[in-house]
Amino acid sequence: MAGNSSAPGASVASKVLALLEAFDEDHRRLSLTTLAQRAGLPVPTAHRLVAELVGWGALARVESGEYVVGRRLWDLGLLAPHQAGLVEIASPFLQDLHAATRSTLHLAVRDGLEVLYLDRLRGHASVPVVSTVGSRLPLHATGVGKVLLAHAPADVQAQALARLTRVTPYTVVAPGTLRRQLDRVVAEGYATTSEEMSLGACSVGVPVRRGDEVVAAVGIVVPSLRRDRARLVAALEVAARGIGRSLG
Numbered sequence: 001m002a003g004n005s006s007a008p009g010a011s012v013a014s015k016v017l018a019l020l021e022a023f024d025e026d027h028r029r030l031s032l033t034t035l036a037q038r039a040g041l042p043v044p045t046a047h048r049l050v051a052e053l054v055g056w057g058a059l060a061r062v063e064s065g066e067y068v069v070g071r072r073l074w075d076l077g078l079l080a081p082h083q084a085g086l087v088e089i090a091s092p093f094l095q096d097l098h099a100a101t102r103s104t105l106h107l108a109v110r111d112g113l114e115v116l117y118l119d120r121l122r123g124h125a126s127v128p129v130v131s132t133v134g135s136r137l138p139l140h141a142t143g144v145g146k147v148l149l150a151h152a153p154a155d156v157q158a159q160a161l162a163r164l165t166r167v168t169p170y171t172v173v174a175p176g177t178l179r180r181q182l183d184r185v186v187a188e189g190y191a192t193t194s195e196e197m198s199l200g201a202c203s204v205g206v207p208v209r210r211g212d213e214v215v216a217a218v219g220i221v222v223p224s225l226r227r228d229r230a231r232l233v234a235a236l237e238v239a240a241r242g243i244g245r246s247l248g
Contacts, residue, residue, distance in 0.1 A: 019039045022038035031067075086118065093243050128199065138167065143220075201221050203219050216243070218236055
């Protein structure tokens with residue numbers, strides 16, 4: 001159960017937060033009954049509060065009748081100083097990079113043991129891309145994710161290495177192999193994947209630094225890295241340095 005707000009005297013705010021907390025990576029769509037159960041609320045109370053949340057835009061009801069997190073929560077989250085400033089500052093550099101490569105680009109940060117996508121520019125090539133703005137994906141299966149994991153604290157790395165999951169037949173799930181890859185990311189300054197998140201898609205990611213701190217990653221998704229790896233890495237590094245300098 002995600003929340004426990006059925007205790008006498010629980011405030012309306014705590015009940016609303018319990019409803020929102022009921023959603024997570026494994027529970028993206030919830031029926032009203034399940035939502036009430038996970039929030040620890042009576043169904044009538046959940047029904048009344050959910051209706052208000054839908055009206056405000058914090059939740060949305062889909063065709064199946066289930067509820068999902070609403071777009072307005074994402075819009076509100078972008079107002080947080082770090083994320084809002086990062087997306088705004090990175091935008092012109094990503095636009096220039098997109099004009100030069102015509103490929104799908106990502107701006108991402110680490111959120112716990114996942115990579116959170118703050119921005120995405122869609123490429124012209126027909127390459128399968130599963131990310132969307134606001135989505136979260138496994139750190140170990142994406143180029144930007146490997147960059148962020150390589151520069152994460154030791155305890156975060158240990159947790160990630162202990163729960164590797166296979167997304168495609170090519171996803172690296174051997175802790176020793178991934179550890180060597182992360183060491184190479186730090187040494188070489190970039191990460192790559194080959195069909196590890198989706199079949200037919202390869203990626204490159206580089207860190208965005210503010211001073212000595214890695215605060216984000218920028219990445220590109222392409223059909224193959226056989227010929228253009230060096231060119232793509234160089235282009236990404238130019239954009240990442242520009243973003244980092246603008247962050248101060």
